[in-house]
Amino acid sequence: MKKVKALWVLVFAMVLSMLTTGCGDKGLTHIKLAEVTHSVFYAPQYVALEKGFFKEVGLDIELIGTQGADKTMAAVLSGEVQIGFMGPEASIYVNNQGNKDYAINFAQVTKRDGSFLVSRQEEPNFDFKTLAGKEIIGGRKGGVPEMTLEYVLKNKGLVLGEEVASGQVNVRTDVQFAAMGGAFVGGEGDYVALFEPIATSLEKEGKGYVVASIGAESGEIPYTAYSALKSYMEKNPNTIQKFTDALYKGQQFVKNSSAEEIAKVIAPQFKELSLEDLTAVVQRYKDIDAWCETPVLKEESFNRLMDVMEMAGELNKRADYETLVTTVFAEKAIK
Known part of the structure; x- marks a missing residue:
């Protein structure tokens, strides 16, 4: 009987493990987030991670580096990740290809080029x-x-x-x-x-x-923003809202804190830099007003991005703002 009992305990543990796979730490919803590159330029995101803002709303974020907007969008389209962090130009390219399940931008982070x-x-x-x-x-x-x-x-x-x-x-x-x-x-x-x-x-x-x-x-353009597939957003609006809420808290911290305070928070993400150098980098981005204070991606900014794409000869058809951008989650986060 002891062997049978032990066997059932093992089976129960395995089933429980299977049921909780993908739910993240302590029952949190596990989200795979692909980022175009790992840079201090995305400080609001790292603040939200390091201060636990994502976990506060019930999300466990797994960062995946992709090194390029094309690779980031590929990860989103394939379902490898739930959310992609990249330039909105990637969503324009996909939409112009006629994809039915396209990526929609729901939260902006940077409003200038970071190079x-x-x-x-x-x-x-x-x-x-x-x-x-x-x-x-x-x-x-x-x-x-x-x-x-x-x-x-x-x-x-x-x-x-x-x-x-x-x-x-x-x-x-x-x-x-x-x-x-x-x-x-x-x-x-x-x-x-x-x-x-x-x-x-x-x-x-x-x-x-x-x-x-x-x-x-x-000048200002929506340089980097978060996007997810239309189908995913329709099925998981609460998750997108929680993500945006946490991001907004990170943006507000960056807005109201000194470069040194921000550097101390995100230091675990950039262990190769001394606190002095990290502070200098953060200050450099503060000086050019790189970060958005809210996640709202405005139409004027989106249009300027398409102006840049047209001048580069990379855009043969302008995209519809209402189709590829939603501000519903960002506006709710602010309220």
């Missing part, structure tokens, strides 16, 4: 005109970082092309996002557009110098 132009030498009096005849490692073609860089260069009166000898600016799109810093250090390109904390790391090593903020020059 910085890095030179091989210090240029305290940097002028964009000096980029004529130079080569810039710019990122993946069709991605918001590369398109925004082109947008800024063209607005500065520069001519893009591969004939650098004639004064054209060659923006290279053949280097993968994660490899851009390494390619630059290895001797490729005259300049490179990098996110933090990589830009600061190169400065510390004396291998590069930040000369300009692309975001400060481009």
Whole structure:
């Protein structure tokens, strides 16, 4: 009888384990979140994670790095993750392909480009005109970082092309996002557009110098936002609402806190940086007003993103704001 009893105990434990798989820690709803890259640029998200705002609303977040908006959107479309964090341009591309179950943007985090132009030498009096005849490692073609860089260069009166000898600016799109810093250090390109904390790391090593903020020059655009498939949002509106509520608390903390206070909270996410360097990076993003104070993605901002895409020659059909953006969850979170 003891053996039979022990067997039933084992079976019960296995069944219980199966039932709780995917529910996360202590009964929390487990959410797989794909992020386009891991950067201080997304401080509000890491604040919400480290201060337990997601767990407070019953969510257990598993972060998955994908290194690129195209890969992030692929993870969303395949159902590998429930929520994707990337540039809204990815949802526009998918919608224009005619996908019936497309991704809808429900919460915005950053309102400017988060990359910085890095030179091989210090240029305290940097002028964009000096980029004529130079080569810039710019990122993946069709991605918001590369398109925004082109947008800024063209607005500065520069001519893009591969004939650098004639004064054209060659923006290279053949280097993968994660490899851009390494390619630059290895001797490729005259300049490179990098996110933090990589830009600061190169400065510390004396291998590069930040000369300009692309975001400060481009103006406000919905640079990164959260999206989920239409079908998932329809079936799980409460989960999307809880996620947005937690994010908003993170945004408010960032808004009302100093760079040092923010750095101390998100430090576990960036163990490779000293608190001093992390504080400097956070302050750099605060100085360019990179972060949204609320999750609301406005139509004017969405339209400017499509202007950037059109100027880059990457958009053949403008998307409908009402179709690809919902502010219902963001507005409720604010209230």
